[in-house]
Amino acid sequence: MSRKRVLLGAGLALAMLAGCSTNGTLRTYSMSYSAVKDASYTLPRVPPGKVARKYHRALVRYDTAEKPGTIIVDTKAKYLYFVMDGGKAMRYGIGVGREGFTWSGVARIGAKRKWPTWTPPPEMIKRDPRTAKWRNGQPPGLKNPLGARALYLHNKRGDTGYRLHGSPEYWSIGGNVSSGCIRMINQDVIDLYERAEVGAKVIVL
16 A cells, blocks of 8 residues: 555544644744754755745644644645644644645654655656665755655554655745655754654644
8 A cells, every 4th residue: 555545544534633723923933044053064044035924933823622742734725833732833834745746644753863864765766767876865964855854754554754854945835846745944844853752643634
């Protein structure tokens, strides 16, 4: 069974399961996109205007039946919400799967990695032979597609192959651009990485 089909099973009930609504922005972190020194790397500044302000990290009112620590991904609106106490959530702009690569379902964070190695799956290498040079893994770095952090989504069968991850292509946030993974601005995924725990529930709508 394909990874996509594994996660699609619960898709129809997800909106009801999340039971959520957004009721206003409390604070926007637009000043958080300056250059960042992280490990041995310096993440570049995100230039103003290259990412629409509505996709900047923000603390928002968020009503949901899900407990704090849960991650809810709204692929249609291009937002990822980290549920917090007191009816709040940290909201991040995201890039999602392009046509034919979208998915939905419930998973959990099975692992987290700083400056991860990226290994293209066989089906990606088949679609794009240029990625074959990384079949044994692309080393971490500023050009690595997984960016500064990756959160690996697992289900009962193990690793789904899907990630919540940073991206050097910050200008792609708000678009349908990936092969199914959820991409974020590197400065944002570092923030999420520090908040999210291994084992946390992830709902992708």
